[in-house]
Amino acid sequence: MSTEARQTAIHATGLRKAFGDKVVLDGIDLDVPRGTTFSLLGPNGAGKTTAVRILSTLIRADAGDVRVAGRDLAKDPDGVRRAIGVTGQYSAVDGLLTGRENLILMADLHRLGKTGGRRAADVLLERFDLVEAANKTAATYSGGMRRRLDIAMTLIGDPQIIFLDEPTTGLDPRSRRTMWEIIRELVKGGVTIFLTTQYLEEADHLADKIAVLDGGRLVAEGTADELKRLVPGGHVRLRFADLAALDVAARTLGVVTRDDEALALQVPSDGGVRSLRALLGRLEDASIEVDEFSVHTPDLDDVFLALTGQSKAPAGQTKTLTGHTENEKVTSR
Template sequence: MSGAAIVASGLRKSFGDKVVLDGIDLDIAEGSIFSLLGPNGAGKTTTVHILSTLIRPDGGQVRIAGHDLANAPDDVRASIGVTGQFSAVDTLLTGTENLVLMAGLHRLGREAGRRRAEELLAQFDLTEAASKMASTYSGGMRRRLDLAMTLVGKPRVIFLDEPTTGLDPRSRRTMWQRIRELAADGVTIFLTTQYLEEADQLADRIAVLDQGTLVAQGTPDELKRRVPGGHVRLRFADVPSLDAAGRLLGRVSRDDEGLALQVPSDGGVRVLRQVLDRLDAAGVEVEELSVHTPDLDDVFFALTGHKQQEVVR
């Protein structure tokens, strides 16, 4: 990651009296996967529409792939790809025909367009289905074709809106792998998703948007450490060991039935090392240890006031 792919400063947008974006700032590194989370109506879609040149902001400055959004929108469009929540695949065409059609829109020559189509069909494991009508594809295959169509023009930045909605678990994980491969090749991914597990699995950095304002930004682990409730769970072989550990560690939660203690922790190595060093110095042996940290659902609730409602279709 050599620089910034997307930089936004003071981004604002209102519709009538409704303020949708209230001065948000973004700095997204090249070749990274960035996820924007937020409840319905938070301004996620508006943000993507502005960054992908579909609507104009009311204020603020944006640079995408080195191009100024206000002064060079055509250069921005040439640098980005957008895969929307709803598939752009023409089900009356074959996989090859969909890709060749997209190549024509990008003004690739006939031979170059066909070569690009063949490359993408192989990359997304669609070669065997290339001559079949897209209407016969499974949901996962159709979604992979949709993403392949976005890549025909070799964009440097891709906006993915709900890329795995409606897919079965295996297809979702296949799509995740394709997204990781794109980022490894230097493509910047801007991801919006209702699946918090998806953001946790994929994103290098996450921003949480609520009522038009960014309320938090950071890595998934950084955001989780901001939420109380993390702990280290220590299980012991017998009651004397449990009692000794309880006396040593002080204010901890005790589970007599499970012969376990819960020690408050932010999930970091420092606290864990301190706990184990104290027990080791006293000769108290730990039978089993596990670290529990809040998940992104806990983060979402703490920052926005309610749980994220995952969409299942």
């Protein structure tokens, strides 16, 4: 196995799926590094769950080359299954069994043996703060507890990759934050997380890389900060000590929005390091002192609406973000 393959958890090229005349995935490419959180965003019906179902061997793709945990999805689906865990939109917990019994059932399915299975169950009950509820039926659990148990059951097989399909849907804010901490701990331990979510804040907080799916095609991908720079409206706010400095800065910078009462200027900017350096360099060259500055960029809500509600990438193209931080960061492929 090549070094690149060892470093890649999921690699897909030209992934396609249609149900009858409806094309759900239209030739998407994915590359997910190991030990990271990758988030797939998109409106309802965009194809997120279909992508998860294909990558987790639940349904077959119509076309495309896919490797998951270094294994060919089409040729070695059993090998893929041994390397992954799946937590779907709806909990797979058996409400008639206790928390411990649910975990032991999963251990038996993985053939861990009586002693090994019970040991693994106890470790996971402790890890997910379910010891006190271990002998209560799962039907009595809160939504957050059921979700924690669901992920604990997924971990019984010690998966390298976990697919989390909208794992916090319906959870209260406290339970959602708890789930975020669990996900971060899993990634710290070397697990790769493939996350789909309707909560853009969730992707912003958790994902190392985000891809936006719309109409079966990837329309953008990059880090959360890179995606935010795709949408116009970013700016730098500069505040000065007095009106004289404000006047000189306004003349020096040209296109600005001025607020005399606050002694502040609003300068259009993508928020990138290079553009910030250039802006501050112009002020320094003019010997203009800035009391404070702050960078404002659109949030993921703005990105989501812009990419899935208005503009469409031409067929076969994706807005791909490079490591640059200025306007040239967007290239077509």
